[in-house]
Amino acid sequence: MIEAAGRELGPKAVVTDRAEMEPWLSDWRGRVHGEAPAMLAPATTEEVAAIVRLAARHRVPLVPQGGNTGMAAGATPPADGSAILLSMRRMKRIRIVDPESRRAVAEAGVILANLHDAANAVGMRFPLTLGARGSCTIGGLTSTNAGGTQVLKFGTMRSLIAGVEAVLPDGSIHNGLSGLKKDNRGYSLDQLLIGAEGTLGVVTAVALRLVPAIAARAVAWTGVGSPSDALALLRFLEARSTAIEGFELVPADSLELVLRHVPGTRPPLGGAHPWHTLIEATTVDPRVDIAAEIEALLAVALNQGLAADAVIANNEAQAEAFWRIRDTISEAERAEGQTLAHDISVAVTDMPRFIIDAKAEVERRFPGVIASGFGHLGDGNIHFHVRAGDHASPDWYEAEGAAITRMVDDLVTAAGGSISAEHGIGQLKRAELERLAPPGRIHALRAIKHALDPLGIMNPGKLVP
């Protein structure tokens, strides 16, 4: 198959050099390692179709990969070298950025930050962003239905996608880029492909919704007494302003870790608080003084005891510094020691209690560990991370990790939540999905997979149990 691909696509599209492939054979966290005899890097949709047809003919599985920033090892090939890596990074053309129709069409390998810049250049904005924006791709974001920090106002990738172009497992091209507002010709292939993690086809381009560029933003940091105070503060702000688009919860110990391990970070507030929130409000109207609006609202909130202290960033550099604290929590945890990450969701109203109760239960059952929940409180989605603590053995992750994760997943399931809020299932959560999902759901996943990919060539061993 590799020779045939070389003949059809030319040498530029075929990488077999081990050193060149090396960075792409392990997942972003460096925990899962795979092997592949080659990495194919098509530059056009037709080349992707040619590769998929070859894969079907030779019965060779393909593992699509974008920026390889995924958190569930979905883009890591199997360790036995039985699959070929399909790098989408050469498909990096932004085909359309049109302020009139408020649409962009970006190929799968376009880096998110580059789409942000292209939209901004025409006075528009693609309103989804996340910490990996300098590396993650539109194809990966689509295939994981990524979320990020602006979901509160704009939703996940799914709500920002107007259509998908993809190569299906039989090598045919599905073109959903026309961006029809109404199209009820039965099952939506576009919707099936969003969040499919490369198991139903290869996303080659995506039509995306744009919104007007921001005229100004206000970024605030508050100290609050508890997650339920934080949620009350969010509800207070939402009831009085439509400008709130980011609301992140940060516990004191996450802030302390960042200050200890990330150079150049400083505490936003003078005093100590058990919990913090990072708030972002934006306006598209240059006449609106958004900082004054948020300042006035926070003054009332402080008076009502919804927050203990608050500060608004004076300038963009300070705003970025506040966001840097939030964005580097995982990095600081890694510098501190072994950490188990869980990306979970429960109903928004249940989240404050879940954060407190789950932390207490996990720390009671596994003495010495430190559990903490941070992140997208307003979406009912937090990153519930469990750190090894000072006295853990070097093999703590391997020895206790699975049992801790089972407990967290059981607590989430008992609360009616999801064991994967935004990171997908990949290979890391497949067994837990099978253990905890209702049989009907598993049956439907398998039936859809088999119907579209009967040969099982699209990213086998991922997502579908």
Ligand SMILES: Cc1cc2nc3c(=O)[nH]c(=O)nc-3n(C[C@H](O)[C@H](O)[C@H](O)COP(=O)(O)OP(=O)(O)OC[C@H]3O[C@@H](n4cnc5c(N)ncnc54)[C@H](O)[C@@H]3O)c2cc1C
């Ligand atoms: C610092 C950091 C912060 C992050 N923050 C967030 C966050 O806030 N919210 C969030 O949701 N995620 C977050 N992530 C996770 C990650 O950025 C997203 O999941 C992103 O969508 C992955 O994009 P990628 O291009 O790197 O995809 P990859 O990691 O390369 O692939 C992810 C999955 O998509 C499949 N895939 C990739 N491209 C295609 C394609 N063209 N066609 C079909 N399948 C494809 C792969 O096979 C794999 O299953 C973060 C990651 C990092 C490192």
